[in-house]
Amino acid sequence: MALSRCPTVTMNDGNTIPILGFGTYSSKGTPKSDCEMATKVAIEVGYRHIDGAFVYGNEKEVGQAIQAKIADGMVTRKDIFCTGKLWSTCHRPELVRPALEETLKNLQLDYLDLYIIHFPVSFKAMEKCKDAGLVKSIGVSNFNRRQLEMILNKAGLKYKPVCNQVECHPYLNQSKLLEFCKSKDIILVAYSALGSQREPRVVDEKSPFLLEDPVLGAIAKKHNRTPGQVALRYQIQRGVVVLAKSFNEKRLKENFQALDFQLTPEDMKVIDGLNRNFRYLxxxxxxxxxxxxxNDEY
Known part of the structure; x- marks a missing residue:
């Protein structure tokens, strides 16, 4: 499937990122082989943006899947936009590059397209990784406005973050943070865009199930789509890069079809109204x- 099927967004450093990505996080107890198989299927379906992290514990399997699809001629390395994340145990400046190099080794890649700080810490060591050619773009995750401003106002800043990856879905639409990021030419990347699976170790099992929301259901029915497709399309039309995580082949294909239809302005306004500032994670x-x-408002 051609890469052109998935639109891209230009980041503030001139590099581009596909607006729909495949998230590789897997729940505790999920066989790592499932992640490898799902990543292969995702590439076959048409996903070219692969979002991973060291802490997910499956970088080797993701790398094996990417290499298999390169080996069989379906894609080249340049076709794949691969994101990695620096985990919290490696925040000291002298640990950043070794952590990145371990991720590259696990993925069997020479460089990452995007490397993100998983939680708010110093940014300077990330800049050095970009200078070394080990990563094309650098960004952050889970930063609030105040923390972004601390980076942007830092003396001697060489590269501002290209993105901020945060939980974002109709129950937590992050409208204020999105507006701020757009004003600073920083792309918002949405994780948990379909809500989050009820997993007791990280999510309160009493949390509302986003995909059962009757408003999403009604809009989905109107367009002959699934609630998940509507939730993904909502982000795409806001200019948010959105990550869809599923290891189920049917849902992988359904999620990718969020590229194939349009929500009306009225639909968008109604979905905006679902916001309740509810955070799953x-x-x-x-x-x-x-x-x-x-702890901050946004």
Whole structure:
């Protein structure tokens, strides 16, 4: 399937990122082989943006899948936009490049297209990785407005982050953060865009199930689509790069079809009205850390 099927967004450093990506996070207990197979299927379906992280524990399997699809001629390395993330145990400047090099080794790649700080920390060591050619673009994840401003106002900043990857879905539409990021030419990337699976270790099992929302259901019925496709399309039309995570082949294909239809302005306004500032992933283990990002309004 041609890469041109998925529109791209130009980042502030001139590089481009596909607006719909495949998320590789897997729940505890999911066989790693499932991740490898799902990544292969995702590439076969047409996904070219592969979002991974060291902490997911499956970089080797993701790398094997990418290499297999390169080997069989379906894609070249240049076709794939691969994102990695620096985990919180490697924030000290001298640990950043070794962590990136381990990720590259796991993925069997010479460079990443995007490397993201998983949680708010220093940015300077990331700039050095870009200078070394190990990564094309650098960004952040889970930063609030104040933390972004700290980076943007830092003396001697060489490269501002190209993106901020945050939880974003109709129940947490991040409209204020999105407006701020757009004003600074920073792309918002949405994770948990379909809500988050009820997983007791990270999500309160009493959380509302986004894809069962009757408003999304009614809009989906009107367009002969699924609620998941509507939730993804909502982000695409807002100019948000959106990640869809599923290891189910049928849903992988359905999610990619979010590129194939349009929501009306009225639909968009109705979905905007679903916002309740509800966060599925609170990462409470870090709540006492001075850089915990979710105490601020946005």
């Amino acid at each position: 609170k990462f409470r283990v870090y709540q006492e850390h001075p850089n915990y990002p979710f």
